[in-house]
Amino acid sequence: MPSNRPFLLAVLALLVAAPATQAVAAGSLAVGPDAAERAPELSGGSPTGVSVGTDATTTFAPGTNTSGYLGLSDEAVEGADHERAGLNVGGALQRDVAALRGEYASHTFEQRYGNTTGERARRALLHEEIARLGERVQELELRRNRLIDEYNGGEIGTREFLRELAALDASARAVGDRFVRIRSAAGLELPSDLDTRMNNLEGDLLTLYGPVRAQLGDAMAGERAPVPVYTVTSGTGIVLSSLDGSQFHREAYLGQNREQVGPNQFVTEESPNGVGTAVRRMTELYPWASANARSGPDVQGIGNTSIYYVELRHPHGSLGTYLDGRSESSFREFQTKSLEDVPRTATTNTSEGVELTVNRTHATGPMQILVRDELTGDPLAANVTVNGHRVGSTGSDGELWTLTPKQAVRIEVTTAGGRTVDERFFAR
Secondary structure: OOOOOOOHHHHHHHHHOOOOOOOOOOOOOOOOOOOOOOOEEEEOOOOOOEEOOOOOOOEEOOOOOOOOEEEEOHHHOOEEEEEEEOOOHHHHHHHHHHHHHHHHHHHHHHHHHHHOOOHHHHHHHHHHHHHHHHHHHHHHHHHHHHHHHHHHOOOOOHHHHHHHHHHHHHHHHHHHHHHHHHHHHHHHHOOHHHHHHHHHHHHHHHHHOOHHHHHHHHHHOOOOOOEEEEEEEOOOEEEEEEEEOOEEEEEEEEHHHOOOOOOOOOOOOOOOOOHHHHHHHHHHHOHHHHHOOOEEEEEEEOOOOOEEEEEEEEOOEEEEEEEEOOOOEEEEEEEEEEOOOOOOEEEEEEEOOEEEEEEEOOOOOEEEEEEEEOOOOOEOOEEEEEOOEEEEEOHHHOEEEEEOOOEEEEEEEEEOOOOEEEEEEEEO
16 A cells, blocks of 8 residues: 555554445445436547437547547536546545455455355355345446436536546446456356356446546555546536546446347347447447457457447557447447547647647547747747646646547636737537
């Protein structure tokens, strides 16, 4: 554990000894009903979309020279904000509690399983443990839905919202590790029906964690530098973007795009397991990435659910998307792109002898800010604000990478000498 948090050891020891069903920290949100559904969209580099369903607000706009991406329609957006996630004692505590409780629960199960003899008794123990984990997954899903409601309703701010997302990420990963430990303990004794049940629960669990959320947790625990992040939410959706050195990361979850009941449309006579149909659907939703794939697409069915995970690498980075065979839509997506490789569109404005160039991508995407002296072309150090939020400084090289807000964007830079210039545009 990092040296800046040694006092947590005693606290965590007490918390781990408590029942696993209790709240992990005072800041944790209570579970609640799912939020009302809102209309999502699939977006890309072009603002022109084509309908992929009967709902006219559910659209897919293909990227022209880069990967399309899962996003929220302008009408669906309820919350959006910049934040810089850094050291947070409450967030660090919640994350460590989740991890240690998971380890404690796994160790307890392994001891019980090892001390149990007889096939029937061991099977009963497995059923009991997996049922308990099923309840835990449902609890985390409800907590996620409640969290979105609280944030959209203005009851909590962005910092607390991100802290709770990081805690959910840690809790979900801890549950996932418990599934791994069950399989390891049971080995060949694990009945196929229970293995399938765990696969199905893992399909539910995957909507609760992601790479950006993991970055948030690491930053709050002081295990890495602070993370700039941009958050967008709808009634059932979350989009998180972050910058990590020379890499751009983005994760999206749209709950409305996943159906809980109904036939798996991907299963056909030509594709009895649905894999072939899932890959074809992926190429329709992400035409540029599919046409320019350097590896993949690799596809994996999740248990006996209607979920398919499709992954590929392309010239700008990597793409992983979860498709629901019932809705035939993507509902979960991870993307990583190189900042230097992602295509950009430049706009320039000058004022008071300062030249501001904005190299744009898309809403929630990376954005490069360049500040120069209009006459000499020399780089200028300048503070940068985006929609009123100070996002950083260009430094002596005159350059800053930041994240693009959704919809209206107003960038203002101020040099050390007090000269200012701004740029405005509408991002999709």
